[in-house]
Amino acid sequence: MKRILLLALPIALMTACSNPPASTKSETTAAPSTSTAAPAANIDAAQLGANHWLLDNAVDAAGKRIDGLFVNTDKPLTLDFKDGRMSVSNACNNMGGAYTVEGNALTIGSMMSTNKACQGPIMALDGLVSERLQGKLTVQSLDASAMRLVAANGDVLSFRAEPTAETRYGGAGETVFMEVDAQAKPCPHPLMKDATCLQVREVKYNEQGLEQGKRGAYENFYGNIEGYTHEPGVRNVLRLKRYQIKNPPADAPSQAYVLDMVVMSETVK
Incomplete structure (x- = not known):
């Protein structure tokens, strides 16, 4: 006796649906960012694509940790950059959008996602991700081991690099x-x-x-x-x-x- 649990052919990965940015921040004036590192001079697009980028830390403009981005403790949020698209895994849904680079600016277009419902705190994760990763971000640092992004609202997201299989x-x-x-x-x-x-x-x-x-x-x-x-x-x-x-x-x-x-x-x- 057998029971079909999942069928995902043809090969398309995602059923696209709009995932507009969620607005969760208060309207109070945020304190200046505590980060003092200078922005990267230029983004190395090859470096972006050579690694998976696992979220290590995230703080708001006042330096307070954004706990809502770490509810999936066993699987950190992960970014991948390939063929002009950025994808996000280990949220509630698989998410992604087109991206461009210019100087130290990383611009991510409107994000699309699968349409799966999740239970508990992870349900809010997609909105928190969309709010911070859509639009123009500043790449504060980028090398073979780590990347730091500054969102338009001043939040600072720090990632560690994990080489892709293609790289390895x-x-x-x-x-x-x-x-x-x-x-x-x-x-x-x-x-x-x-x-x-x-x-x-x-x-x-x-x-x-x-x-x-x-x-x-x-x-x-x-x-x-x-x-x-x-x-x-x-x-x-x-x-x-x-x-x-x-x-x-x-x-x-x-x-x-x-x-x-x-x-x-x-x-x-």
């Missing part, structure tokens, strides 16, 4: 789809006694998102899928990025797999 593996990955069966099974392993392996098989889709051909038999998967945690009893179809590993160690995989999206899930009893 030295090139763009190949998009592949893989079905992971509900249960892992024992598998032979030269270095591990009583090893278990995920059971996987490739799934092929055309450009319209329609499955092509028949799925083959499940095979042992000896590697690791970055970003994916398997839940026993749940069968998933995953969209992955596959990268070639240059000069891998002996007996190590020559390919790396990074989770891009869970396309479909079903519970198997």
